[in-house]
Amino acid sequence: MTDWSSEVTKNAADTKAIGTASKTAADKTKELAGKYDGEVAAALNELAGGFETMEKGDLAGVSEFTGKMNGFSTKITAACT
Numbered sequence: 001m002t003d004w005s006s007e008v009t010k011n012a013a014d015t016k017a018i019g020t021a022s023k024t025a026a027d028k029t030k031e032l033a034g035k036y037d038g039e040v041a042a043a044l045n046e047l048a049g050g051f052e053t054m055e056k057g058d059l060a061g062v063s064e065f066t067g068k069m070n071g072f073s074t075k076i077t078a079a080c081t
Contacts, residue, residue: 001025001047001069001072001073003021003024003025004021004022004024004025004051005066005069007020007021008021008022008062012059012062013059014057015056015057015058015059016057017057018054018057018058018059018062019054019055019056019057022051022052022053022054022055022057023051023052023055025048025051026048026049026051026052026055027048029044029045029047029048029051030044030045030048032044033045033048038079039075039078039079040076040079040080042079043072043075043076043078043079044076046072046075047072047076050065050068050072051065053065
């Protein structure tokens with residue numbers, strides 16, 4: 001999430017950069033999810049789905065997704081305990 005956030009912040013008005021950063025984040029998150037099962041995998045796949053919604057560079061989606069990031073972090077943390 002940190003890499004994605006840094007890229008989006010650095011290129012806030014560049015829809016192509018946001019799309020590329022979102023695709024990269026989705027792919028990496030899915031790869032990580034594949035190493036787990038159960039609630040951890042489900043939480044990571046949900047996070048990947050959030051990144052996928054912005055692969056077309058949707059600037060409005062960035063604000064919405066950023067607001068959901070704490071929820072994803074909470075789910076992942078809960079799944080790991």
